[in-house]
Amino acid sequence: MQTRVGKRTAEAAFRIALQFVDEGTITMDEAIGRTSGDQLAMLMFPQFDTRGNLVEIARGIPASPGAAVGEAVFDSKRAFDMSKAGKKVILVRRETSPDDLVGMVAAEGILTSRGGKTSHAAVVARGMGKTAICGTDAISVDERANLFTVGTHTVYEGDIISIDGTTGIVYLGAVPVVASSVTSYLEGRVSAETDEASPVVKAVHRILTHADSRRKLLVRTNADTPEDAIRARILGAQGVGLCRTEHMFLGERRAYVERLVLAENEDVQRGVIAEMEPLQRADFVGIMMAMSGLPVTIRLLDPPLHEFLPSLVDLSSQMARSEALGEEIPARDKALFAAVRRLHESNPMLGLRGVRLGILIPELYKMQVRALVHASLEVKKLGHDPKPEVMIPLVSTQRELLYLRETLEEEIAQTFKGTNQVIDMPIGTMIETPRAAITADRLAVHADFVSFGTNDLTQLTWAFSRDDVESTFLPRYLDLELLPFNPFESLDQAGVGILVRQASELSRKVRSDFKLGVCGEHGGDPRSIHFFHELNLDYVSCSPFRVPIARLESGRAAVAK
Known part of the structure; x- marks a missing residue:
């Protein structure tokens, strides 16, 4: 007789756990321990009904879960126009760049032939809860001819394709999609208290509510637009842990950063900065209104030059x-x-960006805090409760931090002068470099808080290029078990984790209640969240869609034996 290990579905895990609670067999603490963030994520995405005859044409890296169907489109502007006209589209590119953002937002899903789970397409898609498959190297994309070929198939612009971001499979034609009732509940469209709520929705509600009551970690979100902030708050976010202001100057606004960096003299720079300020002010107003009463951490501009300058x-x-x-x-x-x-820089991720740009062009960061002060005053005048925080990126030395902090504090004070109002505006720093981690006690003296940028910290610790390794040697390393997992997906606790632990301990020696958070992609990773709980960090910050997952895992970490 043959025996096989039975696999319980994600829905069954939640429902059975609650059934045992109602029978008195287990406690609610044990129930949340029998479910997981990964299972919740599976329930949050739409899925394909694969019972019919399907035409699978390719497989890639499942970069962002879900199921999406639409016409293949090879240009971001056309994707936007077609979406505006009421058509559903799948944006197909060799790889995406910041210029593609408008099309990525408009598309139902994203398909690329290059890149991996930490590529631009993957990170942006996960942040938006958008289905994506990356690194589909079997397809050959011809963006000029508006087609891609794979085997004997040629897919032209306008042809219908279906992409499964959970499995990485690309289908020809339309595959039926089953919507997620759990997502409808989490987004407030369905109440768990009504008779119409499905058993799995009621189970998720009870388990997530208990996890919230048990967790110690706060869960914030990474949000760069008011829309992201609103959605994240509905999903349970307790503030914004990372607002990437460089993302506010992508697409049509990219020219501002390009003109700023290429300016021939300081007068030209000041002119460009003056044009940027009202845009920043409006952006900040929208996000702080969405997060009224909750902290909003504004990271000052950190634009890698290759993303903003012509090639x-x-x-x-x-x-x-x-x-x-x-x-x-x-x-x-x-x-x-x-x-x-x-x-031109050989390695722009290690070049003129972050704090270095702020020191070379101090008027840029001064403009940003000026806009933040005016936005805070406007939000307060409208009857809301702004709680802005300023975060300086890519700091490595105490002198960098002190120099900029004094500059920003002076600008903030000068902007408030004459308004007869003062709004608390803490200034903190990111820890993204190994040097910053091992000298965190020196930085903590001049910072009100610290947030670990674990994406860059992983990149710099491993000497891995995020944009390259997943499509080159990393898959082979994983196959050979030279690496147990992708360190950009789950925190490398034995390496990068030591730096995070050391920096946390050094910071808390300066002040026992020193505020510490995480704002890299690891902030939404279930395995990593347990490590952050163990370190007694104050909060994690993740993309809006992963907020419920982080809430559940933070609760699980709190009750783990």
Whole structure:
């Protein structure tokens, strides 16, 4: 006789746990221990009904769960236009960049032939709760011809495809989608108290409510727009732990950062900054109104230059072509080419970004805190309760932090002057570099709080490029078990975790109640959350969609034996 290990579905796990509670067999603490954030995540996404005849054409890396169906579109602007016209689209790209954001927001799902779970497409998709498959190397994407080929199949723009972000499978044609009742409940569209609520919704409600009552970790969200903040608050977020202000200057606004960095002199820079300030002010007003009464941590601009400047390769090709054809090159194009070549960086993630940009262009960060002060006053005038926090990115030394803190404090005080009002505005720092982690006690002297940017801290500790390793050697490392898991998905507690632990202990020696948080992708990872609970951190921050998962796992960590 053959025997097999039975696999319990995510729905069954929640329902059976509550059944045992109602029978008096187990306690509610034991019930939340018998469920998991991963199971909750499975219940939150729509799924395909795969009972019919399906045409599977490719498999890639499941980067963001869910099921999405739509017309294949190969250009972000067209994706936006088609979505606005009422069509459902799947954005297909070799890889995405910040310029694709408008199309990513409009699309039902995202499919790329390159990248992995920490690529731009994957991170942005997870943040929006959008289905995505990345690293589908079997498909060959031709963005100029608006098609992709895979095996004997050619998919043209307008053809219907279906992508399963949970399994990584790409189907030809439309596959029926089953919506998630759990997500409807979490987003407030269905009440767990009504007769219409399904048994799994009632089970999730009771278990999540108990987890909230037991957890010590607060759960904040990473949000860059008022819409993200509103959605996250509905999902249970207790504030914004990371507002990435550079994301506010993507798409149509990208030109502001480009003009700022390429400015020929300080007068030109000041002119661009003056144009940026009202935009920032409006952004901050919207987010703080959505999070009234809860903290909103504004990370000052941290734009890697390669995401905002024209490609040096493309400009070089254009210049060479014009010269070869004997065409006259406009003075502006020559100046742009010279500036981009001067600022070109071999490794932009380690170049002019974060605190370094703020020191080179101090008026930039001064503008941001000025906009934040004015936004806070406006929000307060409207009857809301703003709780802004300022966070300085990529700090490595005490002197960097002290220099900028004094500059920002002076600007904040000057902006409040004459208003007869003062709103508390703590200034903290991110710990993203190994040096910052091992000298955290020196930084803590000049910081009101610290937030661990575990994405960059992992990258710098491992000497891994997030944008490259998942599509090159990392899959092979995992196959050979040279790595037990992807360190960008789950925190490397034996390596990066030691730095986080050390920095936490050093900071708490400076002040026993020093506020510590996490705002990398690991803030929503179930396994990592248990480690952060063990370190007695104050909060984790994650993408809106992962907030309920973090709530459950924080509760599970609190009751774990």
